[in-house]
Amino acid sequence: MNTIADRAPAHPPAGGAAEASRAAGPAADRVTPTRHVAHIDGLRALAVLAVIAYHLDERWLPGGFGGVDIFFAISGYVVSASVGAWNKGGIIAFLPWFYARRMQRIVPALLACLLLTALASKLLVPSAWLSHANETTGLYALFGFSNYYLANHRENYFSPAIDYNPYMHTWSLGVEEQFYLLFPLLFFAWTRGRRGRVVSVVLFAIAFCASVARGWQLGRTDPTASFYLITTRLFELAAGVLLFQLLDWRERRMAGSDRAPWLATAGAWLSAAVVCTGLVVSRPGNFPFPGALLPVLGTLGLLACLHGRSGGVLRTILGSGPAAYVGRLSYSLYLWHWPVFVLFRWTCGLDSIATRIAATALTFMLAMASFRWLEQPLRYSARLRAWPRVAVVALGLASIGSAYWLSMRIIGAPGSLSLSTVTRHADDWYPHAVLASPGAPQCHLQIEVARAGTGSVGIYTPAGCAQPATPPRNIFVLGDSHAAAYLTMLTEHALRSGTTLVMYNNEGCTFASLQPEREQGPCPERADAAIKDMIARGRPGDVVFLAALRLARLSSQYSRLDEAKARESMRGPSATARRAASEDALVAQLAPLARHGLRMIIDAPKPVFRAPAFRCADWFDAGNPVCAPGLEMSRNDLEQYRQPVLDSLQRIAGRVPSLRVWDPLPLLCPGASCSTIRDGKPLFFDGDHLSAHATRLLADDFERVLRDVAAMPAGS
Known part of the structure; x- marks a missing residue:
């Protein structure tokens, strides 16, 4: 053998x-x-x-x-x-x-x-x-x-x-x-x-x-x-x-x-x-x-x-x-x-x-x-x-x-x-840090990475920029990937105003989402560490911006989700009870910031869509089954979908006088329908994250809210 x-x-x-x-x-x-x-x-x-x-x-x-x-x-x-x-x-x-x-x-x-x-x-x-x-x-x-x-x-x-x-x-x-x-x-x-x-x-x-x-x-x-x-x-x-x-x-x-x-x-x-x-x-x-x-x-x-x-x-x-x-x-x-x-x-x-x-x-x-x-x-x-x-x-x-x-x-x-349209026009689609002023190249942001508990902190400090007439307020940003979606708007604001921007990397976690099931595991510890860090770095009059996904998603980046289940999770006695408990918990978490004299802005729920825009932007992917639900939603439908969360935010603002609710939806959806694309430009990157272009459209209104909170009486 x-x-x-x-x-x-x-x-x-x-x-x-x-x-x-x-x-x-x-x-x-x-x-x-x-x-x-x-x-x-x-x-x-x-x-x-x-x-x-x-x-x-x-x-x-x-x-x-x-x-x-x-x-x-x-x-x-x-x-x-x-x-x-x-x-x-x-x-x-x-x-x-x-x-x-x-x-x-x-x-x-x-x-x-x-x-x-x-x-x-x-x-x-x-x-x-x-x-x-x-x-x-x-x-x-x-x-x-x-x-x-x-x-x-x-x-x-x-x-x-x-x-x-x-x-x-x-x-x-x-x-x-x-x-x-x-x-x-x-x-x-x-x-x-x-x-x-x-x-x-x-x-x-x-x-x-x-x-x-x-x-x-x-x-x-x-x-x-x-x-x-x-x-x-x-x-x-x-x-x-x-x-x-x-x-x-x-x-x-x-x-x-x-x-x-x-x-x-x-x-x-x-x-x-x-x-x-x-x-x-x-x-x-x-x-x-x-x-x-x-x-x-x-x-x-x-x-x-x-x-x-x-x-x-x-x-x-x-x-x-x-x-x-x-x-x-x-x-x-x-x-x-x-x-x-x-x-x-x-x-x-x-x-x-x-x-x-x-x-x-x-x-x-x-x-x-x-x-x-x-x-x-x-x-x-x-x-x-x-x-x-x-x-x-x-x-x-x-x-x-x-x-x-x-x-x-x-x-x-x-x-x-x-x-790919998304790749060719990345500045409009993908949120990114703007680190230098186009009109004044010497004006730029210096980046420092620090630690806050088990999380990291990105600190964007203006350098070489014209000194503002009044001392700028620091802006602290905490939330989830929806907070990071504002990065383009926030860094451009920092260059214009001389503001120092402090962004907490809350990877895998969220904050102020009013969805307790998403704030488990290491998330409470990270939130506490971020709040302590804000108090250590901040001074009275500084602003805390809280941005997060507060609605159940209708789609992910790779598939459509169960819409009936999503809607059920937003309404009903169980959902109401969970939000009520979340309201109490959030008020307690924000109390130390208010006592320290920090002003707070929280964004109201933005539209969510049934398809991810970035996967449906070109002729070769528009026919993908993930795009079949379309890139538009009825504004009236969205208003009803988000109303329970909006009511919760208003109640929280009533209990925390130094907190203001900022609502971007009217600017994003001025008509009877909301769309991920307007005039050939993206407003949303996927099914719920804002595009860089959208945050630029919101910049003036965001600065209006900043002025409003600056005018709040001391102790508010």
């Missing part, structure tokens, strides 16, 4: 398992003669199709994301089989040989996908909170570390927002590439004979156990990091390596005997059932351990039970022409499917049968083109094979560096090159 290495598979697993060896390749890059193992391609096909189905609609295959776990298990097995018979020299020769193969296999298609995705994103994806992590993820992916970026920035794989990052899928490539950095160091001893094989097995067993322990611990303290990191995923790849070592050792000892074929057949079908069960029943949580056990154990069982056997229905199915072909395409399919799906979501949508068929067809076309004109030619290039292996590695690293340079040029290209 041939050894496992003699039957190493010819083609790479997709994305999360980009195996770099082809057994049928030219002899110049092989250790021993090998032949193709078709059923492993069939396993790859199952894995990549499961991932694609899950990403099209998770309801179709709820555990389809477990296809990546199948890839990992296959990868550990296959990469071991492809180098297990190395006999060309010591580790100094082995390392460049190993890494050159990885470079030729992985890098060409990956760089092409990342660069074209960067270009398409620049053209079609608007600059927004929803896309803020995209470019950085892509840059990290060039170097195989996007998984660490996603983990460190809490970009949860199962969050709806991740569906709009076209590079999210590269996390598994990062795990693979980091595994390839470790693999030669742990495996090389295997090629040195019996004692070396024992050493290698022990090393991988230690890595397996350490990874399981880390996955168990981190899965309970930081599930997002646990999902992405090599330290918690290593056990899946190590399990594949250990399977290869076990089977190879068994064959050496048993001299090719094949006992109880019926038991192997039964085991194969049982393993297939375990894999399929895992793809159906797996759910987010406790991943990768113990959540990944079913797909990993089932895959290992199939590899073991089908190994070295030429017959059987299951092996025939997995090794059939269509399955093997999809398996050979699996790396390219994995690379391309996610950027295609994400760009569809950003443009025409990915909700209908027609768009899903179109996206899948485009994925296969791009994968076939990548396989035909990039993967195969560069992987088996006779010219590259004639090069020293170190030179091939150097060329791969230089290609990555060049791709990084080109990616930076694409990212840094002027917004005018984009097809």
Whole structure:
């Protein structure tokens, strides 16, 4: 019987398992003669199709994301089989040989996908909170570390927002590439004979156990990091390596005997059932351990039970022409499917049968083109094979560096090159700090970042500006992202008036929202710290501006929300009781500010809409299903919707004499209807946040309110 290495598979697993060896390749890059193992391609096909189905609609295959776990298990097995018979020299020769193969296999298609995705994103994806992590993820992916970026920035794989990052899928490539950095160091001893094989097995067993322990611990303290990191995923790849070592050792000892074929057949079908069960029943949580056990154990069982056997229905199915072909395409399919799906979501949508068929067809076309004109030619290039292996590695690293340079040029290209109205006219759409006066460049804002409890504070102080006739009042700003939406208006006011602006970064929290369920966890502590900081920094007559979302949203940046549920949450005895309790709590929180002589302004509820304006601003996305509810609302409907909150604010103002309610709605909706767009300019960025243009329209009225509070009698 041939050894496992003699039957190493010819083609790479997709994305999360980009195996770099082809057994049928030219002899110049092989250790021993090998032949193709078709059923492993069939396993790859199952894995990549499961991932694609899950990403099209998770309801179709709820555990389809477990296809990546199948890839990992296959990868550990296959990469071991492809180098297990190395006999060309010591580790100094082995390392460049190993890494050159990885470079030729992985890098060409990956760089092409990342660069074209960067270009398409620049053209079609608007600059927004929803896309803020995209470019950085892509840059990290060039170097195989996007998984660490996603983990460190809490970009949860199962969050709806991740569906709009076209590079999210590269996390598994990062795990693979980091595994390839470790693999030669742990495996090389295997090629040195019996004692070396024992050493290698022990090393991988230690890595397996350490990874399981880390996955168990981190899965309970930081599930997002646990999902992405090599330290918690290593056990899946190590399990594949250990399977290869076990089977190879068994064959050496048993001299090719094949006992109880019926038991192997039964085991194969049982393993297939375990894999399929895992793809159906797996759910987010406790991943990768113990959540990944079913797909990993089932895959290992199939590899073991089908190994070295030429017959059987299951092996025939997995090794059939269509399955093997999809398996050979699996790396390219994995690379391309996610950027295609994400760009569809950003443009025409990915909700209908027609768009899903179109996206899948485009994925296969791009994968076939990548396989035909990039993967195969560069992987088996006779010219590259004639090069020293170190030179091939150097060329791969230089290609990555060049791709990084080109990616930076694409990212840094002027917004005018984009097809997105939002990107081309970012100054109107996206709230931003204006740090210098256009008419007097020497007048600018100096920025200082300080701490207030567990939160941060941004302090904008005018410098080089004309001194106002009367000493300016400081303006303190506290709330949530709706307070940050006023940043353009507030910084422009600071430049004109000489006011120092102090903005509290209340990330993940809100304040004065009258929605107690949104002010839980660390939020009360942050609010108390901000109030104490205002008292420490402020002087009588300074102004506190409180801005927040106080209505239930009708849409998010990525989808429409349940309007009936939103309206129910704003009315009824339960909602009234919650607001009454919130009124009392807010009056108590504001009392120390009032006693210190600070004046307060709170903004009344602004309009909310059923669709996010920034995703519906262009011809190529106006037909997206998320835009179907339209970008207008009846003013009368909105007035009724917000009236309970407006009544609460008026009652609070009656109890806190130094508080004034400022209502921007009449200026935003002067007619019978409210719209996110007026005269071709945006008033709202998404379904409820003001645009930068809108805050400029409100600036004069805001300054009128500032004058009103300045004229309030002392002690008010």
